Amino acid sequence: MAIxxxxxxxxxxxxxxxxEDSNAAYANGNFTSLDAEMEIDEGYSEVMDFVEHLFITIFDILYKNCEKELEIVRKEYPFTPLKYSTKTLRLTFQEGVQMLKDAGVEIDPMEELNxxxxxKLGQLVLEKYDTxxxxxxxxxxxxxxxxxxxxxxxxxYxxxxxxxxxxxxxxxGGEHINEHELLSDSAEACGVELKTISAYLDSFKYGVRPHGGFGAGLNRVVMLFLGMDNIQETSLVPCDLHGHAL
Structure with a gap:
């Protein structure tokens, strides 16, 4: 709506x-979220460009300026440095599904990966592309x-x-619908009552530029950057599924 x-x-x-009804190692009752939204000129690849530049910059600065802090963590939680390149690999979902199928993993091409x-795809990407x-x-x-x-x-798709x-x-992340009628039809198709989002829909009535954005869970970023096994290790006050501090 700000866009x-x-x-x-x-x-x-x-x-x-x-x-969040999950006991997975990456699930937590509270976390810090970094959200961004931006106008786009030609397509959602511009949002991916932004993500690529932002996170490669973050990784580079952490390794350059936080060597002492990383070594302190490594003594307690040994980890290997994250492998990444200056040009981030981009695969279509269908390419990812094909890689899994080639490795003997049966995947529904129309459903999100579990x-x-x-x-498994992360392992295959590391082996093939070294990232x-x-x-x-x-x-x-x-x-x-x-x-x-x-x-x-x-x-x-x-x-x-x-x-x-x-x-x-x-x-x-991705590109978000900027046309009022298409947005309304999509909401109805997904079972959303239009009256519950009327203020949101009204903001699109008079024309909105193409735009997109993304959300990143920073606790999860830290956990995976450091190669940890549980997100609770990267949360100042981790909570269980009922909001109780652990």
Whole structure:
């Protein structure tokens, strides 16, 4: 909605609290989220460009300026440096599915990868491309929020992406629908009552530039950058699924 008001780029860092019904090592009752939204000129690749530049810069600065701190962590939690390149690998979802199939993993090409498949793909990418940071894009539309822009050439897929570190997802993003009618139809198709998001929809009535964005869970980024096994190790006050401090 801030993009609708004419702001070209919007950034927000905030604390998220949620009742996530999961006991996975990367799930937590609260985390710090970095969100960004930006106008785009030609396509969602511009959002991926932004993610690539931002996180490679973050990784570079951490290794350059935080050597002492990283060594302190390494003594307690041994880890190997993250492998990444200055040009981040980008695979389409279909290319990722094909890599898994070639490795003998049966995958539904129209459904989001499960945790085990994501980790396996991370291993395959490391073996083939020697990187642990990559982007998977053109994801199935059925697994994206209602405001995600469909691919123009194939409505089963979307102009969206996930970014991964060491086989785990750290970022979700993509192009967002900027047309009022299409946005309303998509919301209805996903079972969203339009009256509950009327203020949001109204902001698109008078024309909005193409735009997209992403969200990154910073606790998960730290956990995977350091090669840790549990997100609670990278949370100042980790909470269980009921919001109780651990």
């Amino acid at each position: 609708c008001s004419g702001l070209g780029r919007v950034f927000m860092s905030k604390e998220i609290f949620r009742d 945790t085990e498949a994501k980790r 642990e940071f990559y982007i998977l894009h053109r994801l199935p539309l059925t697994d994206r929020p209602f405001y995600t822009m469909p691919c123009e050439d194939d409505l089963d 979307s102009n969206s992406f996930d970014a991964f570190v060491r086989g785990e997802e750290i970022i979700t």
